[in-house]
Amino acid sequence: MNAITDVRGNAGQRERQRIRTGVFTGPTSGLASGNVQANLVILPKALAHDFLRFAQANPKPCPVLAVSEAGDPHFPTLGADLDIRTDLPLYRVWQHGELISEPTDVRDVWRDDLVSFAIGCSFSFEEALVEDGIDVRHITRGSNVPMYRTNIPCVPAGAFSGPLVVSMRPMKPADAIRAVQITTRFPSVHGAPVHLGFPASIGIANIDKPDYGDAVPIGADEMPVFWACGVTPQAVIAQVKPEFCITHAPGSMLITDLRNTSLAAL
Structure with a gap:
């Protein structure tokens, strides 16, 4: 069994459900102990390749855990039921580098050209x-x-x-x-x-x-x-000013079904 099938239905899935239904709305540090948490960056497909190159050039701040297909609001390698649009306590929506809103889900601004990046988080x-x-x-x-x-x-x-x-x-x-x-x-x-x-x-x-x-x-x-x-990436977005972007709000992470121990190099 792989790192995900071992833990499906675990605390990570339960916490995502609490977040998705609005029961939990705070910072995620300490939630679902043992499960990997991730930062989130969502960009139009036209910018996705450049951002992937940026992440590869800066692996300390931007270690990529998963990349979605354009328009697909799921990370199947990180959780079977995971929905990128609803499963963070708080998001940030940006236009031309300006923060325009901090919603609790982003279904109403979702687009078919969006590519999502899950980036490793120190909470893990x-x-x-x-x-x-x-x-x-x-x-x-x-x-x-x-x-x-x-x-x-x-x-x-x-x-x-x-x-x-x-x-x-x-x-x-x-x-x-x-x-x-x-x-x-x-x-x-x-x-x-x-x-x-x-x-x-x-x-x-x-x-x-x-x-x-x-x-x-x-x-x-x-x-x-x-x-x-x-x-x-949020400091970079404020400087580069892409026409549209979605990120997590600082401290409000995506809780996955991966185990922290699966990421240990030694």
């Missing part, structure tokens, strides 16, 4: 951190992970270019070292951190004011640890 490796006894602050506080635009440029490809976005988790130095070791095993969900400490050196002027998500406290004996983030 958080399970391994928690199991190792590392405090993941936004989970402990029940909030969204803080995310920041940086001054690190992504590798451009075709129409797409823009800054790297990072997510941050404060940790004591010993835990940060262990977190590097643990997350290195998960390249499909951003892998090891891209930066430790010194937020100003990557263009973050105020660590207490994230560009996306919620601020979390950093103890005097802790350092900020930064991972490449799947919100990067």
